[in-house]
Amino acid sequence: MKENTKKEMISWAKSFIVAIILAFICRQFLFSPITVFGESMSPSFLDHDKVVISKTSKIQRFDVIVFDAPDIENEHYIKRVIGLPGDSIEVKNDVLYINGKAYKEPYLDENKRISPSNSLTEDFSLLEKTGKSKVPDNMLFVMGDNRLNSKDSRTFGLISYDSVIGEVKFRFYPLNEIGLPK
Incomplete structure (x- = not known):
């Protein structure tokens, strides 16, 4: 009886260790939970929302990403x-143009309705903001959904x-x- 108990304990310990290693690998290389701080993505994501990020996704236009803050050490932005x-x-006139084509931004509709001027994004061009006419290789241009309050x-x-x-x-809190992000 004692021998069986010892074997069972060793089996449980091995299973526990394997589970810990798998969780570590998944969190390091596949996905991770993140807490949103700030209102720059409101109303899409609010302060203290909790989300899961995929570390293996191919980034596409209009995806919501989490990245290392370029201006504050050890901070992240969404x-x-x-x-x-x-x-x-x-x-121009609150309309986004990418490569000369106008794009609708339905994720801004709620903020536009409550904006006193019904306008969220001041006129600008990439050249004015970055000194470049096109986004360079290995770089991205990102904006918050709360355009009036987004760094x-x-x-x-x-x-x-x-x-x-x-x-x-995926958002898991509140x-x-x-569910899936909009």
Whole structure:
């Protein structure tokens, strides 16, 4: 009886160690939970929302990503990818133009409704904000959904792909907002 108990304990210990190693590998290389701080992505994501990011996603235009803050050490930002390498970006009369084509931004609708002027994004061009006419290779142009209150590429410039931690794939808190990001 004692021998069986000892074997069972060793089996449980091995299983526990394997589970810990798998969890570590998954968190380091595949996905990770992140807490949102600040209002720059409101109403899409609010302060203290909890999300899961994928560290293996291929970043595409309009994805929401988490990246190392370029202006504050050991901090992370959550923003929406607006420009990919090779893109020219401009906003005129609150309309986003990428490579000369106008894009609708439905994630801004709620903020536009409550904005006193119904306008969220001041006119600008990538050239004015970064000194470059197109997003360079290995770089991204990002903006927050709360355009009136977002420190983003309009302020700190382009970010490198190397600074991207992952793409937001799932919100798990608050409970009434559980699900895939909009």
